[in-house]
Amino acid sequence: MKKNYSIQLEKIGLRPLNTTIKSLTILIALLTSHALLAQNVQYEWTKKFGGSGNEQVNSIATDATGNVYTTGRFGGTADFDPGAGIYNLSASGLSDIFVSKLDASGNFVWAKKFGATLHNLGNDIAIDASGNVYVTGTFRGTVDFDPGTxxxxxxxDNSYDAFVLKLNSSGDYVWAKSFGSSYSESGNSIDLDAAGNVYTTGLFRDTVDFDPGTGINNLIADGSRYYIFISKLDTDGNFVWARSFGNSLSNQEDPVISVDENGNVFTSAPFGGTIDFDPGVGTSELTSLSEEEDIFISKLDTDGNFVWAKNIGHVNGEIGVYSIDHDASGNTVVTGGFGGTIDFDPGVGIGNLTSESSDGYVLKLDASGDYVWARLFGGPSIQDGNYIHVDAADNIYVAGRFYGTVTLDIDGVETNIISIQNEDILFLKMDANGNYIWAKGLGGTSRNYGKAITVDASGNVYAAGDFQGLVNFNPGTATNSLSSQGGRDVFIMKLSCAVDISTSLAGSTISANATGATYQWVDCNNGNLPIDGETNSSYSATINGNYAVKVTSGECSNISDCVYIGTADINEKAVTLYQLFPNPTTSKVVITNFQSTISSINILDVTGKILASFTPTSSVIDMSMLPTGIYFIELFEGESKSTHKIIKQ
Structure with a gap:
């Protein structure tokens, strides 16, 4: 098992390559097996960059047009142009932070570096709807975070500090903030909400001011222990709030974070002993079951208030967590590694899985933190799952590692996947029910690591990692080999799993244009929940709203854009008749042209959940008690309805 990463590395501020928080490496030799290359999953390309030192990638993200962004660290001089051109960057210290952008075809767009005299590391990356780039990590000394002139x-402050950096889509500087004390702080994981607020989690000791502006917002870690922090900044880098959890372990592993569209914050990390996970005045204590460590998964709302916390563990096992994500319905998935027997059900039920040595796992909890399912991938040797991503169709992707043999059940067939020599790369796809769809493995004679995986809006899969020596990156029968230049180099690869998700509209009937596929129509106004019985290629709406179709063809699936129906049996009143202002709002909105014939009003969150339903007595709708986020207000008048999107700040 991997454990005690961060604190043991306090003096150098880095994780070792084989224990990076988002480094998952699985190797596979049977490259012609159906389990490894599904027929309609196609290899597109692999690009690499590197130089005289060791390069390490930690995170990957895409924007709306399929551009690919990565961050990590590099040493010496490295060429970041994977094509025929040369774009050399030289580290200022022992290792510098890099941020790289390629287009959807793998062509070089830009690369930036940040560093000082010692070690500096980019840990995680996120992209907003405008293509702005957000990075968090760790630095030491004085670093110029403006890559331009x-x-x-x-x-x-004396040792390593955490940073949050924002660049625009061209790689130009927007802002940078830092948090630190006389000890070492790390920014490990970052995510955004729909309004562009920036959430970061990491570790700190002593007293740290988490307000990067002129204000002061100190959080205090007692004694010699590292605490976990969660920080929220707005899109301009201004302080919103910060929260912390104490820890009874002297050696704390890095936390990870995922934020949904409403700004609910999901955090996970290993812990030991008893911890109060309510950062407010209340108390919600969890006590680890294992003498070694359990993991926790917690949920805060967008204002940093406690919602729930769960712990996963067992007296006869130990477990680590390395990545977290969520789906459109607020379900949470995590991945990591475990040994022994672990009860993955945090409730009164039992969800035991047993590892022969060290296996990878994927765990899914619902929006209330209740157990849905858990799956393992493993064998007699070492396996881990260290990066997880959920696409728009609720498919789950994992990047990981293994050594020896991994056994997976794919399409009801037990499939053995055998490593070549050392630890190699694994990428897995599962459906929303935890069924394995495909697995792809890459390897050579040296250790090779899959660090990160993501999916663009078209269903294309992008994965990244680092490798050494000669590796064939084509998981099919062809050969597309790359060799590292110096020590370890970075690779970025693309697999296409595109499905035709275009639709046609005739009146109140939407039709999927894809043929020979399977279909499931969903209600976009209700968290993309499936509509019972609607599995034909066409859907006729009986109620006005937004609808989409999930199209599955073989091992590939994706969900269409939401289509608005305004001609169903219940008519939608023209939106110009009623307008709501101000929008965005901080407290109240006013209905223009308000009429007493408005019979009722609903306030819904982005998942379609009705938060309030009432009969209006005036033109004013009070939203002051709601947390910041995106809401929909429905106005009903007779047989008509109008829907309005409101941003609460």
């Missing part, structure tokens, strides 16, 4: 220095 300007200067924007941040100086770490």
């Amino acid at each position: 300007g200067v924007s220095n941040l100086t770490a």
